[in-house]
Amino acid sequence: MSKFWSDMAKRCTPYIPGEQINRANVIKLNTNENPYGPSPKVIQAIQKESEQTLNLYPSPTTDKLREVIAALNSLSKENVFVGNGSDEVLAFSFMAFFDSNKAIRYPAISYSFYPVYAKLFGIPAEEIALQDDFTIPIEDFYQSDGGVIFPNPNAPTSIYMEIDTVKKILDNNPEQVVIVDEAYIDFAAESAVSLINSYENLLVIQTMSKSRSLAGLRVGFALGHPNLIEGLTRIKDSVNSYTVDRLAIAGAEAAMADVSYFNETTEKIIRTREWTIVEMEKRGFTVLPSQTNFIFATHPNKDAGELYTALKEKDILIRYFKVPMIDNHVRVTIGTDEQMAQFFKMLDTIL
Template sequence: MSKYWSKMAKRTDPYVPGEQIDQKGIIKLNTNENPYPPSPHAVDAIRLEMDRKLQQYPSPTMDSLRDTIAGYHQLRKENVFVGNGSDEVLGFSFMAFFDQDKRIRFPAVTYSFYPAYAKLFGIPYEEIPLARDFSLPIEAFFQSDGGVIFPNPNAPTSVYLELEYVIEVIENNPDQVVIIDEAYIDFAGASAATLIDAYDNLLVVQTMSKSRSLAGMRIGFALGNSDLIKGLTRVKNSFNSYTMDRLAIAGAEAAINDHTYFLQTTKKIIQTREQVISRLKENGFTVLPSQANFVFASHYKLKANWLYERLKENHVLVRYFDKNPIKNYLRITIGTDEDMDTFFKRLNTVIAEQTVSF
């Protein structure tokens, strides 16, 4: 560490993203990207905006996009905050709602940006172990001193928590903010966004990287009561007034308005996911019940780290986490049917090569 680093820089443990290898022939199933392109209407809107006033700043309030998101979720503009990807929105949320003298809670197996942000901002935290079936033990999240955050569906496990249990967590933390990170909700069940009007302490964070195929544009948003949105806005405007560029705003609005394309692509991914689960089980894998655009699987005989390395050598990227209790699982993104056929062909080659006992 450099002697010039601040205490904040020294204490942080940065998030490590999935490998980004731009190489011909690679089947990339490690970062949960959508295998299908964005809505054609979104692409057209981005191209049109490129010919307009890029020399001028975008709107700092992004009212038009907030109105569009609010209309989709049957809320009001005052219930919507938008930012440069959901990771930024989550970072602003840690600053806006969690304090350095109160311990927050999140799952021990979860999105690894949570501990990264907690360490960066000096927020104490408690990691709640998952149940044996990888579900969330909801009672352990009750009466938190500083607040609660968890993904639904959880990442990397893909397990979805039914809304009735989410409500229990919210109601048992009446004086603290409960953040539900719904990056994968469009592949799952009901969204907690339907609860915004009923609970002042609920913040729902979503992204357009997954179901809307706009990972390259970095678009995220939060839904909550107007006081929470005002808190996020105070933090944003103390950090960067212009968090989203003109192209992202235009593309996001068009993508949300193209509901038909959204339904077509998410339905296709869900159908492919169910086929992949069946084929993995036929190949000796245990697969957790997934309601995301990825699956979490463990082979009964082959070590996950060995499979990860051998698949990589065969030009297939999946995600491996060297951490208990998930170190024998692989997270596999759902690609196109053609992608998954190639994945299974190369997986079968790897399995045939060697059998390794744990």
């Protein structure tokens, strides 16, 4: 702690991201990255853009990328906000829609960045405990004071909430913004995007880091009523006019446009996930019903923390959260079939 720090710098509790170990032989099943590289068209677009005008500022309004995203979601550009990863979009959302005098609600077990934002911006928060089956208790999110945010599917539980249920939360918070954080939605049944034209209080946030294989490029986006998008834009333009660089814009446009590559890799991951769940259950794990690119599992006789450590020693990284209720679960990102085969090979030497 330094005497030069502001109250904000003193009070915040920074987020700790998953380990980034870049040794070639490590199998990274710990940060829900996509095991497949991005579409070759993304790389072409980036290489082309790199030879153009890097000396000039990017578009502060990212119009073309917003149009591409809008078209894929049957929306218009005015419904789309683009930011530096969905983390930045989330941070701007906390700034744009939540206040220091009204408590917001989120699940006690969910993305661990939410309490970080709340603390940073001095927003009171009510953490709603999950039910025994790890699902979200819907009615506890009704009539919130200051707004609601939850991931769908939830992380790290991997459990998906039906759209009709999301609707109930929206119906019961008509004066508050409800943020549905859909980082993993492309591995799930259906996005809440279809509700945007009916609910002016709905903000849907998605990312290109998972299903578009672009964690390294930092592009996320929000979809919602133009009033909400304008609120986000006001915050962005008060922080940094251009948070997405020229190469990221070019790569993201190409990634969104290559729908067949996206479908192919997403389906591959879903197939590997289903196979992985069967294999985990064969070994005695209880696996929560996953609609994400990871699974959340517990073993009756093997401590999750020990499992994490033992796998790490064998160059396989998974994630383990020392948090009440889930401290005997491990989160395992779905890799390629080959990576999962190696995972099971190592797992079998441990069990």
